[in-house]
Amino acid sequence: MIINQLTIHEAHRLLETRQLSSVELTKACLERINQTEPRVRALVVITEELALRQAQKADQLIAEGDTHPLTGIPVIIKDNMCTKGIPTTCSSRMLENFVPPYDATVVEKLNGCGAVIMGKANMDEFAMGSSTEHSAFFPTHNPWDLTRVPGGSSGGSAVAVAAGETIYALGSDTGGSIRQPAGFCSVTGLKPTYGRVSRYGLVAFASSLDQIGPLTKDVADCAIVLNAIAGYDSRDSTSVPEQTPDYTQCLTADLNGLSIGVPKEYFVEGMQAEVETAMRAAINKLEELGARVEWEVSLPHTPYALAAYYIIAPSEAMANLARYDGVKYGFSYTDTDSMWEALEKTRQFGFGDEVKRRIMLGTYALSAGYYDAWYLKAQKVRTLIRQEFDQAFEKYDALVTPTSPTVPFKIGEKVDDPLQMYLSDVCTLPINIAGLPAISIPAGFADGLPIGMQIIGKPFGEETILKIAYAYEQATEWHKRRAGI
């Protein structure tokens, strides 16, 4: 048994039966971090002391009979979720020294479960990117091939799980930032329905698209974490005041009676042949498991999603990032007497190029005289895409697509070509535009590089996609492969 490779439910069983202590589990993960971190660089902060303290406390809780499934289980948190007293940098120079005075709701919830926080994960700066190369500190490497990217922006979270540095991680997903790295690293990543998980304390990129979700080693773990973090939060007006079900209850291997649609627009031009082959095989598998599959579903507005996304997300980001002015917290340029120069230089030196590019895109899209042509039109496209999904879900319980059109690309390959980089999210963006839940699970390999399958559900239909993912996972072995690092 390699302790750090355990899943949540495996570790929980061992903790419960006292065959393992949380301190042992935590130490195993810390040891693994020491081993692999120099090569993968998934973490920006390692909270060793805190983790050991929390592990001791968890062992005490377990001894007292408190056995929440997450008690004593190590977790890594993407560095855009506020952690009281622990730096929260968003992998940006702007927040390099920022220590929040409060916990994000999800962090509060995990702490309430007796979680063990191991550290904060590297990411593309302010979650803007698809490769974790846009971190202001260092790029993260894919454990399946260290010369390749892990995807992004939750690349650090995906790698920490794939490399066994943690039992699970939290990521955030604005246009694919959980699912795409999950696919690239062969782990399970869920983006819940917009409004299912509180965004309070998640440093905002694009408020109408952002959603927090789990990155785990299998589907059962994903359900356990979702149980812990989902639910209404009075501090987030966009969270939904609805009861959340017990997501672990839907995990059965039988897909009889379920209908699954395969939208043809997601098999885009430029898709890697191996990805397409793997997808067809995976979908055949779903059919074998009892699902009725319709191969030729059409969602004709799909090609406009990318354009709409790159209007809406930067517009919201432009406003969300306006607060970084060097006055209240974070990086501050002080070598001037002029207030305006201080503001300008703070942002010039505090933000990286990709962040500045998106701020400028958003500023332009909302400017007087351009609003109707850009922002308003993008919102109309958004409505059409939503309606199109609504119609599809009248016929199908879920839709299945590749998570990404390619396997992980080389570090440096797309970093200077924003358009190519944006295209790597072409299969995941429309889901955020429509606010739907979607999960990426391991579905094969091409020359040793991971391929992910995306299962998309109706609003608040997380149970259905977890069920399909679970059935597929139980019938395959992809999720059991571990990166040979």
Added chain:
Amino acid sequence: MSVITIIAILKCAMDYETIIGLEVHAQLLTKSKMFCRCSADYASAPPNTHVCPVCLGMPGVLPTINQQAVEYTVMTALALNCTISDYTKFDRKNYPYPDLMKGYQISQYDAPFGHHGWLTIEVDGEKRRVGITRVHLEEDVAKLIHRTFPGGESYSLVDVNRAGVPLMEIVGEPDLRSPEEARQYLIKLRSILQYLVVSTGNMEEGSFRCDANISIRPENSPDSLAKVEVKNMNSFKAVYRALEYEAERQRKTAVEGKKLFQETRGWVEERGITVAQRSKEYAHDYRYFPEPDLAPLVLNREWVEEIRSKLPELPEARRNRFVAEYNLPFYDANLLVSSKAMADYFEDCVKTEEYRKLPQDRGAKEVSNWLLGEVSRIMNANNIEIDGFRARISPEWLVELLVLDSQGDVSTATAKSALEEMFATGKQAADIIAQRGLSQISDTEVIEREVMAAIRNNAQAVADYRAGKKQSLKFLVGQVMRATRGRANPRLVNELLEKKLEEG
């Protein structure tokens, strides 16, 4: 006569009409701030003590709507005869400034809570309806305090207590035609807010702020010249003076044939002038867009109607009631109700036990006269509002004094000086009068003794009176009053003197 001379004469003769529209910002009297749970009552709090991650604009925070503020805004919009939007939403107004914690202000752009309303004002006895463009809700910004080091270098401090306090904006149509109309509009608007108890309406403390748009246009022309925005007016008087100055400045500029610029000007109180601030041509592009952190609001019709049915009595209705119920003159009633606190004081007086001792037919008028006369004079002299007066002299005490006056126990002059002393010392009327020996002499025996003395000692005046010189009576009355140090009841003195003189 040359053509140029003719044009010059025509220009001088041309008359201009003044066009004014006011934008008012009123802080709402909610317990907590607009989008977080911090206390909104910051006025006396030390700097940066009413703050939290939300109103500080920390990374990752989210706003939640203060329902009370929404209710207050809907109340105000209803009281201003607005149409209430079924669907409304918040928007982000983007501009960078150190007093704006998030770099954008959560405000409302194209779906305000209320729109297309009006209120009526009266100028020179004439009623005028002034349009209300919109009533919307937003958040206040932090307070910047500018300081200078002894070396001369300047710096600024930020106090975030005010950031996030609910702020209601009321935009008026450019329907006002003079500074006086503008003043009446503001008085009316403030009294409505006070009647609704949604804002203190205190301009000096900044909880009620006013910016003005003012332009002039040649009479009979549909187009006004350049629109000027005037800011920095911190009192009703300042608004009046600034608008008077600005209308005259624009008229003079136009008459001189010079160009007027569309610009923002600031009122400089000490110098009594406006000065150019920044040109509107370089106005900010606020890049408004819907606030994604707050879902749009759909206002339930029934809820709106419930609020409408619960609206308190507003100034006009109260004035009409004062006229009908207390038989007050229209003008007096109007003055009383323009301040809710003053009207409340009036009605508290009328409700006292003592009030019943005043003559039924003119008791209310008596109270009103005192409030608008002596009480207002004391308020002005001490620079206080009626609440400050009430803190020294309760309605019961004031009515006690009025009863002493009306029953003839003291003369009116004495009553007035007693009121001054009550205000200064905090003592009750009866005590002051007893202490000073001020109570009026109504004892007929005492007065008769002095009357007889006056007749004895002033033979000439008595002879004159009896010879038909009736004004000699005044002299004799004066003698009696002097002898009693002014304390004799003048009515009794007159009566007795006449009687004794007739008796011969």
